[in-house]
Amino acid sequence: MSASLATLDTPAAIVDVPRMQHNIQRMQQRMDALGVRLRPHIKTSKCLPVIRAQLTAGASGVTVSTLKEAQYCFAEGIRDVFYAVAIAPGKLAQALLLRRQGCQLSLLTDSIAAAQAIVAFGQQHHERFDVWIEIDCDGHRSGLHVEDDSLVEVARILSEGGMQLRGVMTHAGSSYELDTPEALQALAEQERGLCVKAAQRIREAGFPCPEVSIGSTPTALSALSLDGVTEVRAGVYVFFDLVMHNIGICQPDELALSVLTTVIGHQKDKGWIITDAGWMSMSRDRGTQRQKRDFGYGQVCTEAGDWIEGALLTGANQEHGIIALETAENVDITVRFPIGSRLRILPNHACATGTQFPDYHAVDAEGGVHTWGRLHGW
């Protein structure tokens, strides 16, 4: 093994593999204990070695946010792929192509218009698409309300139109706004309850609805019961990040993604340490801004990964990061953080930071560094 952290150019996206494996085990064991399948959302990593580790640990299939991710997984032999964004009619041809190649691709809809488009396209091409219906469990974004008459109508259109209605799914995205175990448990129960209820409505109307898929990392790790649920989708747990830390569902030593950076300058009068990790590497995500603890653009750690309390990436230009210390008295920043020294920054949002990089540099338990490519674009 020739590569090590010390030989890497900066900025670099570092994956701590033991932490990642711990996170994968933690979620898988929890889902096993609750008696549901885990279908990891690969939009966080977009990286095959990470996905393989999740499948090896026991995951069933994958969730994707783009058809390019579906293609990427299928090309590596992963057949059970759920494209968990409401399908645009213009993407049906691409979905058909994947299915004709042997990918067991599932589609999603939350509208009569899209259901009709799926049926029309499916019938035209003699394809029985696997389709899920999206349920809105918390007003966060998309989906049909459980009491909406369109719910049964969409199920009817798909079933009578010859499509395979696989089930219902929901995502409690508002869990990102919570930060107490009680609130998270309550939302997890709401997510479960409403999605199960939606399935029951469809079944009572006489249509098959075998699957109930729910998930977000915070609710998945907070749910006390998943009765009636068949699978859970979650993504960011694989790396965690400062937003998840603020929500309260992970500890600092579970944060598996960081950005390695070099000190390139100082502004002594302001107490600023200038680095080569700006927003181009951290992303513009300021997800902790409205949480109980604002980490700026990231929490500063030593090169070895030890949290430096009170040191934050407070500013970010394209290729410049500005680090400030909460208590800078008696600290000569040019001595403590000299030019050329290196630091690691924990990001607010692992999905957003990861995508800024063509590759991760994965550091194993022995300190060996492996280059792991990741997907970019659509």
Place this chain on the structure above:
Amino acid sequence: MSASLATLDTPAAIVDVPRMQHNIQRMQQRMDALGVRLRPHIKTSKCLPVIRAQLTAGASGVTVSTLKEAQYCFAEGIRDVFYAVAIAPGKLAQALLLRRQGCQLSLLTDSIAAAQAIVAFGQQHHERFDVWIEIDCDGHRSGLHVEDDSLVEVARILSEGGMQLRGVMTHAGSSYELDTPEALQALAEQERGLCVKAAQRIREAGFPCPEVSIGSTPTALSALSLDGVTEVRAGVYVFFDLVMHNIGICQPDELALSVLTTVIGHQKDKGWIITDAGWMSMSRDRGTQRQKRDFGYGQVCTEAGDWIEGALLTGANQEHGIIALETAENVDITVRFPIGSRLRILPNHACATGTQFPDYHAVDAEGGVHTWGRLHGW
């Protein structure tokens, strides 16, 4: 020409080529009139056809924010490259390699420590690096104050150490916080005045300082005089964006970059139109948040590019965008923006949005679409 806007999958980054050419001409003509060279900052586009258009219009050399950009330009025959981020000592080997290959690469420093590192490395490898000294003209980020004793000391270290001191440079990054012509003119004059003064200090101390390089898009387009300046660096003018629009230095019909998106759902009770352009395509940049007009994650336009007044991308998840209308009474959003219909979103920050895409789709005056690759990563 087989490709057209209508055949593109979404999301896609669209470059309006006539607008881009207009923007290039506008900046070049202004610099010509003021009697200075223009060295465009390619960090905005990271795209060769764009860079070539800038050079064809009269630009002299390029500015880059990473050594990968330098390599990218040099591989296409562009020799005069200014890496305008203070060099980390660990990157000197890569800089040396580029110079040995024939690239006339310029480096930047704003500290005694880095100047010493450049000299030590240069002497060790018998390389006379071209080096610029960064000046702080507005407290925005990096650079030495004109009255700082280190300024002359850095010039002395470089010159006596055998390096080629090319000149001084500054970037009035605080121009992004202004929005009146008067304030911009004043800052442009401050940027010019302080950088020229820094050069004079160095010259009076007996060291050569032939060049004075300044620049930011807002100050470049606001300066009334550039006496004593030899070149201007500017980047985002090539596409402009909503932040620049709010600053007041461009008109809506000069915004050359937009994201093509498809409507994938609605939440009628909330008045939300859900699209497939989330933050993965728009970026997380909320640059207009603190400006006089907050555009959310972007301004919504028709597929043809016409501004839809009062329609903003108010929310963004990874692959979901949420559009809301300021006045939604009497509008049935499912009829006006049906599923499958397409829109274009003008971004807050062209540099941040562009980087989310592996390619631009450049639309020429005849409506033909060309795929232009762009650089990603370091």
